[in-house]
C-alpha cells in the first residue's frame with residue numbers, strides 16, 4: 001500500500017471522489033494495494049456496496065496526482081480519497097449503483113463528522129485536475145449522497161463572465177488560463193450533461209449560473 005505521513009500543518013479539508021476506471025474490481029483492488037503502482041486511496045466502494053477501508057484517513061494516500069483547488073496545490077496533502085468501482089470512460093462507463101451511493105453516503109457522513117469536512121469541500125477528481133481527469137464523471141449525482149455544492153453570495157450575482165464563474169467555482173487560476181476547455185467540460189460533468197463538449201452555449205451559462213448561485 002502506498003502512503004506518506006501527513007505533515008503536521010496540513011489538515012484534512014477535502015474529500016475527493018473518484019472512479020476506479022479499471023476493467024474489473026480485482027484489477028482495481030490490486031492496483032490500489034500494489035506498492036509499485038504509485039497510487040492508493042483510503043476507501044474503495046464496490047458496485048455491490050462493499051466498503052474497503054484500504055488506508056487510515058490520518059495517513060496520506062496517493063490518489064489525486066498533480067492537482068490544485070482554489071489556491072491550494074498537491075491536494076493529496078489535504079484530502080481523503082474515495083474510489084468507486086466503475087469501468088470508467090475508457091472501458092465502459094456505467095451508472096453508479098444504489099448500493100454504492102448508500103455506502104458512499106455512510107462513509108462521507110462518518111468522515112464529515114470525524115474530520116469536520118464541509119459539504120462544499122466534497123470534490124471530484126475532475127475538479128482538482130480538469131486537464132487530466134474525468135472522474136467520477138457525468139453519471140455521478142452528488143444529491144444522491146445528500147451533499148450540496150457551495151452556493152455563493154448574491155454580491156457576485158452580476159457575474160456572467162465565464163472566467164470569473166470558473167474561478168468562483170473553485171478552479172485554480174493556472175487551470176483556467178491553460179486548460180479552460182477542460183474546465184468547462186469538467187463543469188458539464190458536474191452538471192450531469194449527457195454530451196460533454198467545450199462549447200459555451202446560453203443554456204450552459206444559465207445552468208452554470210444556477211449551480212453557483214441558486
Ligand SMILES: [Zn+2]
Nearest residue numbers: 018019125135
Ligand atoms: Zn481519480
